[in-house]
Amino acid sequence: MGASPGPDPDIELMLRVRDGDERSFDVLLAKHRTAVVHFLRRMVQNQAVSEELAQEVFLRVYRSRASYEPTARFTTWMFRIATHLAFNWLRDERNERAQERLDDERGNDLPARELPDRAPSVEQRMLHHARLQEIRDAIGLLPEKQRAAVLMHKYREMDYAQIAITLDCSESAVKSLLFRAYESLRGKLAHMAARVRT
């Protein structure tokens, strides 16, 4: 994992877990579950799946406690696992959708897969949901690696080095990924801010 870890309280907690202190893992869970679930939620755009994948992330971390060696920041390691799982899920989902599309072409008239938002009751709520849908679509249309880079950069405030380790690429590649991703997002979302201002 390359990067030299600075003082990281999560590493201390994980080392305690390695020594058999399960309560320390409860602390890690409480501290990071929201970040991991939210990251995965934005990656896979499905609440139930994101919680399921987050469970798997923490299970993997917990299962490797006996052999844990602090070679990188704990969060970098954790998000690397999360990203890996999200990529795999998206790959499987893509394959499934391709299969569904084939089935549709054979005359199956199923509606397109919808996100689990309920029908709004008032106009404001409708507008808000429409805006959110626009944002989700803009993120969802990004290639997976760009999407992961943006989510880590924007919502986790990770630096380029951390994102590079998580995505297993160079820092310059991360900068390039982010530049292209934001370029695409600016094209799709910049009008929203203008709409708010007017």
Place this chain on the structure above:
Amino acid sequence: MKQQDFPRNNSADNSGEGKCPLLSEETPAALLDFAAGRLDGICAEQLARHSAHCEACADFIAGQAAAWSALDEWEIEPVSSAFNRRFWARAAELDRIPWYLRLADAVRFGGWKPAIPVAAAVLVIAAGFLMDHRDAVRTTRTGAGNGVSVIEVDQVERSLDDIQLLKQFDTTVTDAATSSTRM
């Protein structure tokens, strides 16, 4: 907005405010950081001065800030309250599952990719071992086959010699017996 979309002869290039980051060879990550408010002192000041003169950079920063604030609107539902309880239940359950089922689970979650080079390496080693071993067996078999045939030839020759000797001996005995009868 691509780099080449910006005018190459932008006035900011010659304004003494530094080279335009959008026209540089490297990805202008500094502008992203600046728009996100994550750039520190001197660099931020330089970019602020530069973007005051450079229309392209000003547009970039405005667009980026707009996209950035739109992304801020995307809030996520809170994590379910049973998350920790479910985690510990699964962890306990996992401890009871045999290792081979856990391995299958790891494969299901995409852990099969590293297994491909490992499997390939095992196959190559096994093939190498078998080929090595087969050569050894072949050598032994060939060696044993030659030994048997040499022994057989020797035995046949020896037997033929013995038969000839016996015949000669038999002839001698018969001749002696005939001459003694005549006498």
